[in-house]
Amino acid sequence: MTRKRVAVAGASGYAGGEVLRHLLAHPDVEIGALTGASNAGERLGVLQPHLVPLAERVLVETNLDTLGGHDVVFLALPHGQSGAIAQQLQAQDPSTVVIDCGADFRLQDAEEWTRFYGGDHAGTWPYGLPELPGQREQLRGATRIAVPGCYPTVSTLTLAPAIAAGIVEPDVVVVAASGTSGAGKAAKPHLLGSEVMGNASAYAVGGSHRHTPEITQNLTGVLAEATGRKVTVSFTPLLVPMPRGILATCSARVVDGVTADDVRETYVKAYADEPFVHVLPDGLWPQTKSVTGSNAVHVQATLDEAARRLVAVGAVDNLAKGTAGAAVQCMNLALGLDEGTGLTTIGLAP
Ligand SMILES: NC(=O)C1=CN([C@@H]2O[C@H](COP(=O)(O)OP(=O)(O)OC[C@H]3O[C@@H](n4cnc5c(N)ncnc54)[C@H](OP(=O)(O)O)[C@@H]3O)[C@@H](O)[C@H]2O)C=CC1
Ligand SMILES: CC(=O)N[C@@H](CCC(=O)OP(=O)(O)O)C(=O)O
Missing domain, CATH: 3.30.360.10 (Dihydrodipicolinate Reductase; domain 2)
Structure with missing residues (x-):
């Protein structure tokens, strides 16, 4: 298959960095825009030195101009920052797969959202835990996925x-x-x-x-x-x-x-x-x-x-199954790939 072009928003953070570590091991993707906020303009190698193949890539600002035009966009932004950009991305191209690592779209109950997070609830997306009964089917072919909290x-x-x-x-x-x-x-x-x-x-x-x-x-x-x-x-x-x-x-x-x-x-x-x-x-x-x-x-x-x-x-x-691994597992389901592509069950020891 043609490799999918993938952007990561929040690439300077822990979750964004871990999404990138997983994507670098994934055979079916090509890494596109990497965005940040206070670190926009900085080289990724300065912020995430473990991501050696991406060391010379420069972070750009987080907006529709930089994130638009990709097949998949991972959002690894602070709570409350995903709603607006997600809406813009999907208005521009409804086929874009947007995967939110934050909490903005996880809860079904808007009142609970406001009680625990404050502000307005952005909405509810398919929940990215395929192991829940019936959930895997919801994620196959999905274009919007809320990655669970750790x-x-x-x-x-x-x-x-x-x-x-x-x-x-x-x-x-x-x-x-x-x-x-x-x-x-x-x-x-x-x-x-x-x-x-x-x-x-x-x-x-x-x-x-x-x-x-x-x-x-x-x-x-x-x-x-x-x-x-x-x-x-x-x-x-x-x-x-x-x-x-x-x-x-x-x-x-x-x-x-x-x-x-x-x-x-x-x-x-x-x-x-x-x-x-x-x-x-x-x-x-x-x-x-x-x-x-x-x-x-x-x-x-x-x-x-x-x-x-x-x-x-x-x-x-x-950061792995608790965020980035789950996000990639969900991307695989959304794109119709084998669910385990680019993922491992092998840990580290000692
Ligand atoms: N850490 C974890 O274990 C888990 C994290 N998550 C979720 O992932 C998301 C990111 O968390 P984490 O990586 O830990 O956080 P970090 O603080 O490590 O990273 C935050 C990222 O968001 C960027 N950012 C900050 N403010 C803005 C803004 N206003 N607009 C756009 N980008 C902004 C930062 O850019 P810059 O550095 O350039 O300022 C940075 O890239 C959160 O929603 C969190 O809930 C989910 C599960 C587990
Ligand atoms: C140790 C620690 O502080 N953990 C974070 C939760 C982890 C997390 O990132 O949760 P979200 O995905 O919902 O953001 C906390 O308790 O707030």
Whole structure:
């Protein structure tokens, strides 16, 4: 096939850089415009020295003139910045595939958007988590895709089998530890090395994190429709001193009669045909380093018999399957390519 011409907006940031790292390994694309904001005019090699083949490329401004005319445009911009440019791109050419790595188009409920993000809701696009029931079909041939948040990706995939199978009450607890790249590249006081190194801290405690409604939306979506219930999610994020990765520990009360074998069978069966979700062998528990740089999510689950709770743990690389890998997986579906083109399940060790 003719190679698709792809632009990346926000190429100086963490997510944009990781999209480019993935695209450089993709045989069916040609990298077009690379845009930034404060760094427009700078060479990419100065900002993203690991992207050696693109070192001499110069960042241009983020607008319709620079991003128009491509087959695919990835938006890796701060929240609230995608709506206007996405609208312009699709007005210019409705066949352009626009893939938003930000949160602007993820939520279905406009009120929830305003409550957690502020401002007006830009709209709702097909949600880029193909592993959700029925979702892969929504993404094939799509021209607009909302890439999930990093915490929602791992939390959803870690809990969805149990919720869908009805082996737990729809009332879940997620405590997830993230590396610092999840917060982006822009300087923030709580991300200074002296604050982060040798430290672990909780933040956005008490249901205030903006990923809470997204996890709730996803898990409610997999709950059997007939129940007519909504999943309740208590989500607590933790910041830990590592550059990449999220480890999510999830739990929920199991319904009467559920055994440890039921839990294992539920998870093994749910992900038997999923190329990027790996249920670890019995007794092995996910760790972030095993998924570093890879598009895999590692999952394990068991029954805490005394507490009658499911305990499920998931690991993801927030920048890979948690953002850029998912974005490329979705692009593949949108373009009718093999879903795994340019992606790997192989992590780094040690
Ligand atoms: N980091 C992560 O793990 C994840 C990030 N995401 C999402 O990806 C998006 C980007 O995040 P991330 O890469 O971490 O953030 P960064 O802060 O690292 O990068 C932000 C990028 O956006 C550009 N930018 C900033 N302001 C504007 C603006 N007003 N108009 C156009 N471009 C602008 C910056 O350009 P410049 O540097 O030139 O100023 C930079 O390229 C966010 O929406 C985030 O939610 C999603 C999942 C996970
Ligand atoms: C460690 C850290 O700060 N993580 C970020 C979330 C990660 C992210 O990028 O989420 P979006 O895709 O929705 O932007 C946070 O908690 O705000």
